Amino acid sequence: MNFDPFFRWVEESSLSVWIVESPSMFAFPGILVFHALGMAFLVGGNVALDLRVLGFARGIPVPSMERFFPVMWFGFLVNTISGILLLIGYPTKALTNPVFYLKLTLILLAMVTMRWFQVRILRNPGPEKDSVSSRARLLAVVSILMWFGAVTSGRLLAYTANRLTVDLLNF
Amino acid sequence: MAAFMESFRIWIDGTAASAFMGQSWWAWRVAESLHFFGLSLLIGTVGMFDLRLIGLVKSVPLTALHRMVPWGIFGYLINVSTGILFFAGFPDQYMYNPSFHLKMLFMGMAGINVLVFYLVVFGKIKALDLNDEPPPAARIIGLVSLMCWVAVITFGRLLTFYRPPWYWCPWC
Numbered sequence: 001m002n003f004d005p006f007f008r009w010v011e012e013s014s015l016s017v018w019i020v021e022s023p024s025m026f027a028f029p030g031i032l033v034f035h036a037l038g039m040a041f042l043v044g045g046n047v048a049l050d051l052r053v054l055g056f057a058r059g060i061p062v063p064s065m066e067r068f069f070p071v072m073w074f075g076f077l078v079n080t081i082s083g084i085l086l087l088i089g090y091p092t093k094a095l096t097n098p099v100f101y102l103k104l105t106l107i108l109l110a111m112v113t114m115r116w117f118q119v120r121i122l123r124n125p126g127p128e129k130d131s132v133s134s135r136a137r138l139l140a141v142v143s144i145l146m147w148f149g150a151v152t153s154g155r156l157l158a159y160t161a162n163r164l165t166v167d168l169l170n171f
Numbered sequence: 172m173a174a175f176m177e178s179f180r181i182w183i184d185g186t187a188a189s190a191f192m193g194q195s196w197w198a199w200r201v202a203e204s205l206h207f208f209g210l211s212l213l214i215g216t217v218g219m220f221d222l223r224l225i226g227l228v229k230s231v232p233l234t235a236l237h238r239m240v241p242w243g244i245f246g247y248l249i250n251v252s253t254g255i256l257f258f259a260g261f262p263d264q265y266m267y268n269p270s271f272h273l274k275m276l277f278m279g280m281a282g283i284n285v286l287v288f289y290l291v292v293f294g295k296i297k298a299l300d301l302n303d304e305p306p307p308a309a310r311i312i313g314l315v316s317l318m319c320w321v322a323v324i325t326f327g328r329l330l331t332f333y334r335p336p337w338y339w340c341p342w343c
Contacts, residue, residue, distance in 0.1 A: 029332045036328045037321060039207065044215020048239055056242070059235030067228040068219065151211065152204040159200055 007092040007166040019089035028089060035082040039154075042075030043147045046114055050140035053121065053132050062132065063122050072114065093161045093170070103153040110146040113139055180262045192260030199260065202253040209253065210324055212246030218320060224305055224313025233296060233305060269340030270333040274326035281319035288312045 010016055019027055045068045052060055087094055094100045121136050164170040183189060192198050216239040222228045223236050258265050265271040292309045299305065
């Protein structure tokens with residue numbers, strides 16, 4: 001299926017033109033800043049949670065980390081909005097790049113893992129209050145790897161794109 | 172000052188690290204990914220501790236949350252190392268870049284703030300009972316810390332839009 005007409009329609013929209021071409025620091029550069037800040041809170045909070053599950057900083061009661069979740073969800077919200085704006089700016093660049101789908105898949109799986117920790121570990125402490133199952137610890141390692149993969153694939157989007165816009169190949 | 176900066180630039184430009192960062196096709200990309208992960212680690216640990224000092228994330232015991240700080244230092248060290256490699260690769264792109272200057276300014280402020288925290292309030296915090304609130308000074312220190320790191324990330328991300336020779340800073 002040829003999505004070029006759709007890409008062209010998005011790229012010719014006034015929002016897309018503003019994001020890409022505006023000299024304002026609040027356009028493309030500002031959106032990137034929000035995307036980096038949201039990432040820091042979402043990925044950072046998750047890695048801290050994973051580290052606690054793995055047994056570091058044992059003094060932190062696992063259920064008390066419930067308070068991390070609003071912060072992480074806020075980061076996710078900021079990155080969903082800024083990510084959609086970046087996508088409107090360069091739809092062809094992202095959507096024709098397999099790495100972009102890898103990134104989204106990793107984020108989806110990592111978010112499901114985050115929710116699993118909240119429901120199964122934080123709200124359902126085992127018989128011994130501060131120990132967690134070996135399955136949870138394995139999942140914590142997988143979670144760290146998925147977030148690292150999501151950050152890396154996001155960063156690599158700048159280098160792996162085949163096409164920049166609907167009419168421009170990426171050299 | 173200008174002569175000193177130029178001789179420093181020429182020296183670092185001639186190092187093996189500089190050649191490696193400029194010529195390897197993967198080094199820059201790997202270092203960038205590590206740099207982004209390192210900053211996440213710093214915000215996820217030190218940033219969360221700052222939020223706790225400010226009075227958010229309240230359910231987590233303060234002294235226990237402080238045990239996460241070594242991981243933040245680990246992230247910080249990843250970023251200082253990769254940051255030095257970026258700088259070595261293309262020193263002129265950083266030395267004459269106003270966004271880089273502001274980033275360094277806020278890193279310095281964050282560093283001074285860390286010193287103030289450990290010298291002034293950390294002793295009091297260690298002596299607190301589990302559910303006691305930190306002293307008001309700690310809230311301010313937490314807020315300053317968080318604002319500094321947000322500014323460091325902001326100006327770090329904006330670096331690329333203020334690169335010479337397309338953009339020369341007013342004070343260079």
